[in-house]
Amino acid sequence: xxxxxxxxxxxxxxxxAAICFIVAGLCNLILLILEGRHNWISWxxxxxxxxxxxxxxxxxxxxxxxxxxxxxxxxxKVTVKSAxxxxxxxxxxxEFFFTDITKQLIGIRYKNDEIQKTKNHGIGNxxxxxxxxxxxxxxxxxxxxxQRLEAYRSTHA
Numbered sequence: 001x002x003x004x005x006x007x008x009x010x011x012x013x014x015x016x017a018a019i020c021f022i023v024a025g026l027c028n029l030i031l032l033i034l035e036g037r038h039n040w041i042s043w044x045x046x047x048x049x050x051x052x053x054x055x056x057x058x059x060x061x062x063x064x065x066x067x068x069x070x071x072x073x074x075x076x077k078v079t080v081k082s083a084x085x086x087x088x089x090x091x092x093x094x095e096f097f098f099t100d101i102t103k104q105l106i107g108i109r110y111k112n113d114e115i116q117k118t119k120n121h122g123i124g125n126x127x128x129x130x131x132x133x134x135x136x137x138x139x140x141x142x143x144x145x146x147q148r149l150e151a152y153r154s155t156h157a
Contacts, residue, residue, distance in 0.1 A: 020053030
């Protein structure tokens with residue numbers, strides 16, 4: 001089977017970034033007109049809005065221009081490329097499941113507790129995959145992961 005790459009759905013990020021830049025400029029202009037000078041509040045608003053706008057632009061650039069997927073599902077593993085990249089080997093996994101009612105997180109149940117304990121260290125929870133704003137629906141992703149897991153088991157049984 002071929003590797004499946006799943007991206008975040010950042011289609012609105014350029015719009016959000018542009019809105020942040022425009023609002024930052026308008027806030028600065030309005031405060032300049034009302035106050036007659038720039039005060040620390042106007043600069044704080046501008047820096048926060050510009051920072052958020054730049055962050056949205058960076059996320060869009062990272063995934064659309066650099067073509068960096070958030071998830072890559074292969075025949076034998078899943079690679080999660082977030083702030084800190086990590087891999088999930090199908091040889092260690094018992095099953096994938098939803099951990100909450102909103103279906104925002106896919107849980108990973110490992111075959112034994114020792115693996116589970118070693119995966120929970122550092123930044124982020126290695127027992128969950130976020131499905132927030134992905135290009136694939138959460139249920140489709142869960143079905144894909146469990147199908148790949150079953151295919152792996154049938155070829156490595």
